Amino acid sequence: FADDWLEQLNYDGAMVATLLESEADAMQETESDAAGAAQTLVERFGVPPFSVLDARQGYWQDRKRAWLGLGLRGEVGRLAQSNALPKTFKNSTQANQDDTRLDLDNGTSIFDPVLSEILYRWFVPKGGHVLNPMSGEATHGIVAGYLGYEFTGVELRPEQAESNREQAVEIGVNPVWITADALTIDQLDIAPADFVVSCPPYADLEVYSDNPLDISTMDYADFVTTYSEIIRKSCALLKENRFAAFVVGEARDKRGIYYDFVGDTIKAFKAAGLNYYNEMIYVTPLGTVMMQTSRNFPIGRKIGKTHQNVLVFVKGDWREAVKACGKIDMELPDGFDTNS
Structure with a gap:
């Protein structure tokens, strides 16, 4: 035929x-x-500004190595609990899948500095003030300071805040960390912000301390209530016509069912008066997920998680927010080597 x-x-x-x-x-x-x-997009914007951010690519890995070469250190809280690390993960099928944080040799981890960098360069006015209400380790502050932004982080754990300050001095930048409960952020002496950013605890996926004020210790209903209030108060400090971004991922309850943490984050920002503007999928290096999935998928049909959700919101007019950000500048500071 x-x-x-x-x-x-x-x-x-x-x-x-x-x-x-x-x-x-x-x-x-x-x-x-x-x-x-x-x-060309990599040269202009650091990474292609698509809805999928692929941290496995060579251009991403080169940039990440350059940031890590500054001497970034991970969570003090994790290190302090390292002899009981399995207990800090409540759901064993999810253990170690908080993949926006990069595992370091000492068992601690840090937020991906490249993701932090592009959020600042794309969505913050040059020299603007960045506010992180649930700071954790130092990456957001170190990257902000290194790129010439002002930074204020609120951190509940005194030992973590002190470690962050020491690291900033070693690297030669000047971010500020305030030791306080994020729920009291409206009572702190914080200047209006040009950008609100955080990678908050993913519900009770990972417990950072035994402090009852630590939202990672709360049951989910209390967690969402407190978390939403922190978002509301933080966004009240955000200037009009500015962006905000949270990096989040789903977590499961004791029955193995998703909480819908991503959805609850979107609801919290909308309730705070912001509009949902962008979603990006941050694709993470596989790490140990292949081994975990080979074990867990046959018995539970739970898909191996190799991404996180980067949610971007805008307060006011997005056109004015873009205008305030100005031209995207990806020029690297002196001494920053992506070829090492």
Whole structure:
């Protein structure tokens, strides 16, 4: 049938071969053009500003190594509890899947500095004030300071806040960490912010301390109530026509069912008067997830989690917020080497 059909079209075998070869060449040119366009986007914006942020790519890994070369350190709270680490993860099928944080050799972890960098460069006015109401370790503050932004972080754990300050001095930047309960952020002496950012506890996925004020110790209903209030108070400190971004991921309850933490985060920001503006999927390096999934998927059909959700919100007019941010500048500071 195919031969008869080709004969009716007056196509012989040579003509078909030529057409197929031309199509293959066109596909190669398209792929080459796409690769070139992607490289141009990397040069202009650090990473391609697509809805999927792929931290496995070489350009991401090169930039990450340069940031880690500054000497970033991880969570003091985790290190202090390292002899009881399994107890800090309430749901064993999820253990160690909080993948926005990069595992370091000493068992601690840090937030991905490249993700922190692009959020600042894309969504914060040059030299603007960044507020992190649930700071954790030092990455957000160190990156902000290194790039010339002002930074205020609120951190409940005194030992973590002190470690952050020491690290900032060593690296030569000047972010500020206030030791306080984030729920009291409206009572603290904090200047209006140009950007609100955080990677909060993912409900009770990982417990950071035994302090009852630590929202990671709360049951989910209390967690959401407190978390939403922290977001409301933080956004009240955000200037009009400015962006906010939270990096979050789903967590499961004791029955193995998702809480819908991502959805509750969106609801909290909307209740605070902001509009939901962007969603990006941050694709993380596989790490140990392959081993975990090979064990857990057959018995529970739980998909191995290799992404987090980057949620961006805007307060006021997005056009004015973009205007305030100005031109995106990806120029690296002196001494920052992505080739090492």
